[in-house]
Amino acid sequence: xxxxxxxxxxxxxxxxxxxxxxxxxxxxxxxxxxxxxxxxxxxxxxxxxxxxxxxxxxxxxxxxxxxxxxxxxxxxxxxxxxxxxxxxxxxxxxxxxxxxxxxxxxxxxxxx
Amino acid sequence: xxxxxxxxxxxxxxxxxxxxxxxxxxxxxxxxxxxxxxxxxxxxxxxxxxxxxxxxxxxxxxxxxxxxxxxxxxxxxxxxxxxxxxxxxxxxxxxxxxxxxxxxxxxxxxxxxx
Numbered sequence: 001x002x003x004x005x006x007x008x009x010x011x012x013x014x015x016x017x018x019x020x021x022x023x024x025x026x027x028x029x030x031x032x033x034x035x036x037x038x039x040x041x042x043x044x045x046x047x048x049x050x051x052x053x054x055x056x057x058x059x060x061x062x063x064x065x066x067x068x069x070x071x072x073x074x075x076x077x078x079x080x081x082x083x084x085x086x087x088x089x090x091x092x093x094x095x096x097x098x099x100x101x102x103x104x105x106x107x108x109x110x111x112x
Numbered sequence: 113x114x115x116x117x118x119x120x121x122x123x124x125x126x127x128x129x130x131x132x133x134x135x136x137x138x139x140x141x142x143x144x145x146x147x148x149x150x151x152x153x154x155x156x157x158x159x160x161x162x163x164x165x166x167x168x169x170x171x172x173x174x175x176x177x178x179x180x181x182x183x184x185x186x187x188x189x190x191x192x193x194x195x196x197x198x199x200x201x202x203x204x205x206x207x208x209x210x211x212x213x214x215x216x217x218x219x220x221x222x223x224x225x226x
């Protein structure tokens with residue numbers, strides 16, 4: 001079972017920041033927060049992951065609250081190509097053979 | 113960048129035909145996975161492999177088999193397809209070292225069984 005809760009859908013204007021929230025109130029100490037996205041009819045794409053510190057890469061930033069019970073994925077300047085379903089997942093950092101469990105995700109629509 | 117490729121993007125088969133889906137990764141990853149994705153059911157793990165010639169059943173292995181003869185290739189075989197195997201099939205790979213085992217996915221194969 002997915003251990004995260006996300007809003008089913010969000011809209012964002014092109015060029016603006018998209019802030020996607022995720023609640024993971026039962027996260028345990030050895031679990032990381034991962035974000036993937038899936039553009040329609042394509043395979044999931046890894047975005048970013050983190051434990052407790054904020055993380056940034058070329059795609060996005062990840063802000064994790066101090067109690068680690070929630071996080072926000074930030075796409076700083078959303079484009080039409082960022083329209084996708086975004087999945088927030090919690091899992092141990094190293095879990096050989098461990099399957100990914102995707103919840104329902106947030107369908108982000110970036111509009112011109 | 114990690115590159116995971118799958119042999120076909122779209123396939124249409126008739127019931128009872130054999131299907132061979134191949135996945136290749138170029139990052140020297142030890143772990144490879146086959147999932148299927150269906151609306152409302154999310155990702156479901158069929159099989160995974162953590163080394164050449166090694167395989168482990170996932171949650172729904174019935175009706176499928178796999179082969180891992182080389183480290184970079186992981187094949188999914190449907191010996192005799194049925195209509196309930198119509199689905200999106202996704203291959204993934206990950207590193208098995210001491211760091212993150214982030215899974216990277218291929219583009220997917222959408223299989224339709226008539």
